[in-house]
Amino acid sequence: xxxxxxxxxxxxxxxxxxxxxxxxxxxxxxxxxxxxxxxxxxxxxxxxxxxxxxxxxxxxxxxxxxxxxxxxxxxxxxxxxxxxxxxxxxxxxxxxxxxxxxxxxxxxxxxxxxxxxxxxxxxxxxxxxxxxxxxxxxxxxxxxxxxxxxxxxxxxxxxxxxxxxxxxxxxxxxxxxxxxxxxxxxx
Numbered sequence: 226x227x228x229x230x231x232x233x234x235x236x237x238x239x240x241x242x243x244x245x246x247x248x249x250x251x252x253x254x255x256x257x258x259x260x261x262x263x264x265x266x267x268x269x270x271x272x273x274x275x276x277x278x279x280x281x282x283x284x285x286x287x288x289x290x291x292x293x294x295x296x297x298x299x300x301x302x303x304x305x306x307x308x309x310x311x312x313x314x315x316x317x318x319x320x321x322x323x324x325x326x327x328x329x330x331x332x333x334x335x336x337x338x339x340x341x342x343x344x345x346x347x348x349x350x351x352x353x354x355x356x357x358x359x360x361x362x363x364x365x366x367x368x369x370x371x372x373x374x375x376x377x378x379x380x381x382x383x384x385x386x387x388x389x390x391x392x393x394x395x396x397x398x399x400x401x402x403x404x405x406x407x408x409x410x411x412x
Contacts, residue, residue, distance in 0.1 A: 247347065253298075254294045259295055271290070311347045312380055312384075315345070321344075
């Protein structure tokens with residue numbers, strides 16, 4: 226049996242590679258919403274989609290989703306304020322996963338696979354930090370303290386739950402509106 230170990234330098238390089246790649250994916254994903262890049266709808270198109278999905282008010286929801294992805298992705302790529310950046314991305318992706326959940330797991334069926342993996346990866350950086358090759362390390366971890374990691378991690382499920390609740394309330398109100406209109410027409 227072989228005793229294989231990874232050097233701290235190799236582990237730090239792998240952590241950095243994954244953090245920068247995750248940040249890049251989130252930047253691209255959020256840029257679709259904010260700027261219409263990479264085939265996205267921009268704020269106006271995303272707002273229409275957000276409204277249809279039950280996110281109200283739609284335009285601020287679209288902007289927050291875009292910033293939660295692109296802004297957090299940028300901060301993660303740099304390794305800057307990693308607890309807050311990871312929590313913002315994890316929350317945004319957690320809410321997105323909840324929207325996709327009725328379609329099952331796999332992304333090929335419109336399922337939650339893709340946003341769930343992005344959210345879990347971001348949460349992992351919230352817990353584990355950015356690593357030694359980052360702006361957090363360069364600045365002495367001013368914006369990456371242990372208490373910040375715990376706080377940011379605790380905020381994620383609460384923020385997701387609030388957004389899911391608000392969305393469900395809006396969808397229920399949308400469903401009730403036609404029924405109320407039909408009752409008024411019959412009366």
